[in-house]
Amino acid sequence: VSTQSTGGSSSGRNVVLWDTLLPPSECAVKKFQAHDMGAMVCCYSPRRQIFISGGNKGDICIFDVRQRKLQHMFTGHDSAIRSICLSPDEESYFTGSAEGDIKSWTFGGNGDQHSFSFSEGHKSTKFFSNLPGGSLKGVMKVQVDSANRLISCGADGEVKVRSLTNI
Numbered sequence: 001v002s003t004q005s006t007g008g009s010s011s012g013r014n015v016v017l018w019d020t021l022l023p024p025s026e027c028a029v030k031k032f033q034a035h036d037m038g039a040m041v042c043c044y045s046p047r048r049q050i051f052i053s054g055g056n057k058g059d060i061c062i063f064d065v066r067q068r069k070l071q072h073m074f075t076g077h078d079s080a081i082r083s084i085c086l087s088p089d090e091e092s093y094f095t096g097s098a099e100g101d102i103k104s105w106t107f108g109g110n111g112d113q114h115s116f117s118f119s120e121g122h123k124s125t126k127f128f129s130n131l132p133g134g135s136l137k138g139v140m141k142v143q144v145d146s147a148n149r150l151i152s153c154g155a156d157g158e159v160k161v162r163s164l165t166n167i
């Protein structure tokens with residue numbers, strides 16, 4: 001069983017591929033130095049054998065699990081990526097950021113292609129300003145359901161449902 005994790009470290013290695021069937025001393029099978037300021041989220045594609053991570057500076061990394069290497073890195077947003085999810089057919093993925101926008105990406109041979117932006121993302125607001133650590137902003141979670149609808153929730157206190165059938 002493989003899994004991945006994101007975070008930050010003093011050594012700069014902030015994305016880790018784990019094999020949970022190995023002994024604890026050997027289970028971190030690959031550590032990547034991928035995101036300057038660390039990463040908050042990641043998502044695994046079983047069909048494509050890749051995982052995607054989203055960084056605190058808006059960068060997106062695509063990793064090949066079989067080859068254990070960074071396949072592609074690019075800037076997807078102007079602020080931290082808070083959520084990543086795959087479409088049910090794993091032909092595309094969605095990212096949501098702290099600035100409040102949601103973007104759709106399609107997998108490509110020479111890099112991923114930005115295919116659509118949702119202009120009605122989630123506004124940056126201080127809806128949760130009473131939380132410890134300050135206020136939250138933007139998109140908190142994106143998910144695509146089996147009916148091909150994009151569901152998002154934001155720090156603005158709203159849950160939005162969008163049909164993806166015409167995109």
